[in-house]
Amino acid sequence: MTTGTILSQWYFHLPNFILAALFYTLLGRVLLGMVIDANSSNFIWRFFCRLTDPVVGLVAAVTPRAAAPVVVWLFALVWLFAARVALYFALATSNLLPTG
Amino acid sequence: MPRNAYFVAIAFFATVNGLFNSAVLSFVFFHVLLLAPAILFGSAPLTFMFASLITATVTIIVAGIPAALYERLRGLDQSDDVSLWIWLAGTALLTLPAMGRFLTIGL
Numbered sequence: 738m739t740t741g742t743i744l745s746q747w748y749f750h751l752p753n754f755i756l757a758a759l760f761y762t763l764l765g766r767v768l769l770g771m772v773i774d775a776n777s778s779n780f781i782w783r784f785f786c787r788l789t790d791p792v793v794g795l796v797a798a799v800t801p802r803a804a805a806p807v808v809v810w811l812f813a814l815v816w817l818f819a820a821r822v823a824l825y826f827a828l829a830t831s832n833l834l835p836t837g
Numbered sequence: 838m839p840r841n842a843y844f845v846a847i848a849f850f851a852t853v854n855g856l857f858n859s860a861v862l863s864f865v866f867f868h869v870l871l872l873a874p875a876i877l878f879g880s881a882p883l884t885f886m887f888a889s890l891i892t893a894t895v896t897i898i899v900a901g902i903p904a905a906l907y908e909r910l911r912g913l914d915q916s917d918d919v920s921l922w923i924w925l926a927g928t929a930l931l932t933l934p935a936m937g938r939f940l941t942i943g944l
Binding site for chain 2: 757798799800802803804811812815816818819821823825826
């Protein structure tokens, strides 16, 4: 796929890239959270938290308070995956899905 | 009812739905293959297990929305028994389509 094709199909690639980046960053946060303190000043940890906090905040709003923070992060992973599926589905049913 | 009993029951229903709800499972399996092949090394068994896990988690998440809304409307700082009952009942309701196969096949 050429750069020109990717640019002309930005409406799929841009949101898909953002959602995938958030997904993998959140996955990194979950994995790093197992070995690092929540208040750590480690810059990778802080970067992961800063990038994914908005998503985690949204997901926490629709998650019962009984769920622990790490559970909310895992739920956020599934929400992000569902968002990618929804994007794919919406474009596929509108015949706007990139081909090739 | 003890708090852990709610969680065990919620996890049980979600597991049943994740394993036996073939319609949702095949939909999720297809999209996992399509959208996240890298994290599962392209392995079909791993993809199936991941799809099953996602389906079970989605069951818990969707069932948790009414419980979370109830907590926000009541202004609760912690989940109470009513909220956990809503969560459990929601999970059980979402698992109904899978119950037939579960009762036939079993774990």
